[in-house]
Amino acid sequence: MKETIGPDFKPLHNICEFLNAVHIYADEARQGQTRTVEAHHFCSHVRKDLRQCLIYDSGKKDAHLIGVEYMVPKHVYETLDPEEQKLWHSHEFEVSSGMLCVPRPSDGPEPDKWEEMETEVMKEVAELYGKTWHTWQVDRGDQLPLGKPVLMGSVTHSSQIDLDAALARRNKDYGVDHKKKATQRMNGGVKGPGVHENADSWWKESRLQGNNGADDVTGGR
Secondary structure, three states, rough: OOOOOOOHHHHHHHHHEEEEEEEHHHHOOOOOOOOOOOOOOEEEEEEEOOOEEEEEEEOOOOEEEEEOOOOEHHHHOOOOOOHHHHHEEEEEHHOOOOOOOOOOOOOOOHEEEEEEEHHHHHHHHOOOOEEEOOOHHHHHHOOOOOOOOEEEEOOOOOOHHHHHHHEEEEEEEEOOOOHEEEEEEEEEEEOOOOOOOOOHHHHHHHHHOOOOOOOOOOOOO
């Protein structure tokens, strides 16, 4: 077998974007608990209004495929049934906090230029909604994908997570300063349109139960 993508592996040819962030387990968030796992997204733009991403636990050659995420813009999300909308998460806080990033490739543009390009990408990503399923809970030590797929979500407020701790390894691996990114994005006018009331439903359910860490689900810092 060839190690590179051959001409017959056509679905893989459309992968054009590498995103990195952390995902949270939605069912645990409903209980006021935040369990995270680093998520390396390798995404293709199927249509202008649909992205699909393969989720790996690392960016290395032997990475494990742990899930899949679909992303759509707000105008598509708003056409979904209200119960379906509750399965999707927002990206506004992921973007505004600097958590979500596009790691610069080793042969990419100079860092300052890359930051400018990434900031423009984030203006679009901030408006997207994602539906994510993970099949392999590598963060708990599973050696195989066990049990049923689990719904994942995003962090929506700084009270839900220690960003410095959660992103420490990622920041070191890819040379990322998420606080600097947050400032650059704020100065660059990166701002989502506001989060739909049905998105990030697990945090809203947790807040109704009086749990801590579910203070704000509107992308605030």
